[in-house]
Amino acid sequence: MKSILFKSSLIFLLFISSSIFAQDFQGKVTYMSKTTLDIDFSASGIPADRIQMIKERMKNNLEGTYEFTFNKTASIYKQEEKLDQSPNGGGGMRMMFMGGGASGKYYKNIQTKILAKENEFSGKFFLIKDSLTSYNWKMEQETKIIGQNLCFKATAVVERPMKREFQFGRGSQTEEQRKEAEKKEEENKNMKELITVTAWYTLDIPVSHGPGEYWGLPGLILEIADDNTQILCTKIVINPKEKEDISEPSKGKVISQKEYDEMVVEKTKEMRERMQNERQKSGGGGHIRIGG
Numbered sequence: 001m002k003s004i005l006f007k008s009s010l011i012f013l014l015f016i017s018s019s020i021f022a023q024d025f026q027g028k029v030t031y032m033s034k035t036t037l038d039i040d041f042s043a044s045g046i047p048a049d050r051i052q053m054i055k056e057r058m059k060n061n062l063e064g065t066y067e068f069t070f071n072k073t074a075s076i077y078k079q080e081e082k083l084d085q086s087p088n089g090g091g092g093m094r095m096m097f098m099g100g101g102a103s104g105k106y107y108k109n110i111q112t113k114i115l116a117k118e119n120e121f122s123g124k125f126f127l128i129k130d131s132l133t134s135y136n137w138k139m140e141q142e143t144k145i146i147g148q149n150l151c152f153k154a155t156a157v158v159e160r161p162m163k164r165e166f167q168f169g170r171g172s173q174t175e176e177q178r179k180e181a182e183k184k185e186e187e188n189k190n191m192k193e194l195i196t197v198t199a200w201y202t203l204d205i206p207v208s209h210g211p212g213e214y215w216g217l218p219g220l221i222l223e224i225a226d227d228n229t230q231i232l233c234t235k236i237v238i239n240p241k242e243k244e245d246i247s248e249p250s251k252g253k254v255i256s257q258k259e260y261d262e263m264v265v266e267k268t269k270e271m272r273e274r275m276q277n278e279r280q281k282s283g284g285g286g287h288i289r290i291g292g
Contacts, residue, residue: 026243028069029220030235031211035062036228066231069244070209073111076246077211078104105249108132110208110215116248119260122267127252128260135197135216146222146233149202154217156199160227162191198225205238 037058046054065080104118110132117128140153199214200223210221211231222233255263 024239024243026069026071026239026246027205027207027220028067028237028240028244029211029222029233031066031068031231032234033064033066033211033229033231035230037062065234066211068209068211069246070207071246072207074107074109074246074248075209076244077106077108078102102128104251106212107246107248108209108213108215109248114248115213118249118251120252121260121264125252126260127249127254128257129254130257132215133213135214137199137217144200146200146202147236149204149222149236151200151202151222152219154199154201156197157194158197159192160195162193195227197227199223205236 066077067080068075068077070076102117103120105116106118107116109115113132115128115130115132119126119128135156135158137154137156140155142153144151144153197214199210199217199221201210201217201219201221203219205220206218207220208215208217210217211224214221214224214226214231222236224231
């Protein structure tokens with residue numbers, strides 16, 4: 001039955017392709033993104049009320065609304081601007097995502113297979129230019145409705161850096177404990193693990209686009225589950241009255257993803273060493289790095 005449903009959807013796709021792929025075709029999707037992160041505060045010595053405040057700040061950094069604009073071949077994914085409502089503008093805590101999204105525009109071109117991401121780091125602007133990540137999608141038989149769209153399931157197994165156990169407040173450790181923790185971190189930094197990415201796509205919108213780095217299916221991706229990150233479509237507008245510019249960004253120093261990640265690792269290590277004494281005095285407010 002599900003096989004028949006899939007074939008019927010493909011036939012339906014042929015009928016609507018001509019209207020979808022008009023010369024001036026453009027679509028706009030709103031996504032909600034949420035990443036969960038478990039951090040061990042037991043050794044931090046931070047009061048319970050301050051721990052709660054830190055968790056609220058983390059939530060503000062790990063959840064967001066994104067706008068995704070696309071045409072037949074290219075797309076731009078960017079986070080909606082929001083005010084930092086936390087006291088003191090975050091209290092010195094910064095969230096760093098290794099190899100993740102972009103702080104500015106995230107451009108993809110599925111025809112030329114290139115990406116360009118605007119990122120700001122340490123007060124400098126970078127333009128990460130690289131090839132698109134290729135996903136070896138496996139088509140599943142499961143279906144579900146997202147909004148008014150029939151969606152099909154696809155999965156892909158990808159290799160990612162091994163997740164770490166986060167301990168907040170390393171300044172409360174002895175010098176010996178700190179060195180041992182840093183040694184273990186160094187030993188594990190190149191370890192990898194296999195993660196199953198689950199995507200839900202709709203043939204109602206026959207483009208191979210998706211939010212962030214995801215793409216390559218026969219229909220628009222409306223939902224992603226990637227380890228501890230969930231991305232869900234909340235609104236779709238096809239051929240909006242006001243068209244937006246979908247061109248490759250050019251702001252920032254051009255750098256590859258590998259070069260950028262290596263730079264962030266090195267600069268983060270330098271900052272951590274410089275701020276070690278300050279963290280020991282304050283008992284909190286450190287830097288948290290997520291991923292590789």
